Amino acid sequence: MGKLARAAELLRAADRIVILSHSSPDGDTLGSAAALCRALKKLGKAARCECADPVGPKYAYLFEGLHAEPFAPDFVVSVDVADLKLLGSLAERYRGRIDLAIDHHGSHAPFARETYVDAKAAATAEIIFELTGLLGLEVDPATASALYTGISTDTGCFRYSNVTPRTHRMAASLMERGARAEEIDRAMFETKSRARLEMERTVLEHLRFFCGGRGASIHISRADIARAGAQEDDLEGLASLPRQVEGVLAGITLREKEDGSWKASLRTTPPVDAARICRKFGGGGHACAAGCVLRAPLEEAERRLAAAVEEVLREA
Ligand SMILES: [Mn+2]
Incomplete structure (x- = not known):
């Protein structure tokens, strides 16, 4: 038409x-x-x-x-x-x-x-x-x-x-x-809901840096969500938080799924390619925003993703 x-x-x-x-x-x-x-x-x-x-x-x-x-x-x-x-x-x-x-x-x-x-x-x-x-x-x-x-x-x-x-x-x-x-x-x-602010407080408590501050990660557990009384709406955009920190090129957000695995959302800035990193774990997406699922305990999932980011940063 x-x-x-x-x-x-x-x-x-x-x-x-x-x-x-x-x-x-x-x-x-x-x-x-x-x-x-x-x-x-x-x-x-x-x-x-x-x-x-x-x-x-x-x-x-x-x-x-x-x-x-x-x-x-x-x-x-x-x-x-x-x-x-x-x-x-x-x-x-x-x-x-x-x-x-x-x-x-x-x-x-x-x-x-x-x-x-x-x-x-x-x-x-x-x-x-x-x-x-x-x-x-x-x-x-x-x-x-x-x-x-x-x-x-x-x-x-x-x-x-x-x-x-x-x-x-x-x-x-x-x-x-x-x-x-x-x-x-x-x-x-x-304007934010109280539950949203509670979620931000919780994830910021979990905020960790790696690769000399060029990477940052947070996680959202099912217990955290229940404690804050948060709905899906209240979680919107939380994954962009780690990358908002000055100097961070790769932000990782891990969210616990019902079966105990972790859904990772990567938000990156060039030269870090989020899709390339997530493909290593069977996921995909765009250069600046991608996702994958890791069937591992939280600490191990975090460690594996941080290692993948570090490898890309070393090459760049
Ligand atoms: Mn539109």
Whole structure:
């Protein structure tokens, strides 16, 4: 397809629309869905959002006043979903029934009847904002806040390399339309649950350095998680902690699995290649972020990974 105007045309022709977000939803898939839902309702259509996983309290404001109406859809659109399997438990229900996919992942694996991907967009929310213009709609404050949420969360609050001048112009334009930027950014980036802070305290107690401070590791045991009362949400991004330390090129996070083995997440900075190290242990991933599983007691798992990192650093 290629043209966003075509996506607008398809949506305009539909009457009862279901909007799908990916599982383990983030601010972009939820913000995009909520904004599109509000826009479609303004056009007098029936619309509702669906996601395989519950929406965390942090994102509840996106859906305020949006009541999930029961109806049989005549059109299904996914937002920010790069692959059918990312729909989680909804994948089977909607396989072969998705009319349109709107996404910004360069790695998008087509699954919908028609697809619009803009890999230059920092967030799917940027595309949805453009789409509201094509639909001839004025963005109201609630919609502006939803779109701003998508853009801000997918850019790490405008810090990542995906940010373009267009991203900032859109954010400015959304603020002019009533997006509560300061409040949203505080909720997304400054606020932590008590359980999350407890987890940080615990993992920092376990923080160890090796290779003269160029490597660092932490671990998260099942007992630690239970003690903190932490949910999966509270653990998000913990693996990036060790590499945040000045001078650290390789950060290792070991998380205890149910069977007692340890899932390792490596976060590295060039010249250390995380995927290469993890492949030695039967895992894989990207150059800067990779993972593997070690069936060994914690101390041994840590020692083996540290040795692998040390070997790579010696070669570099
Ligand atoms: Mn996204």
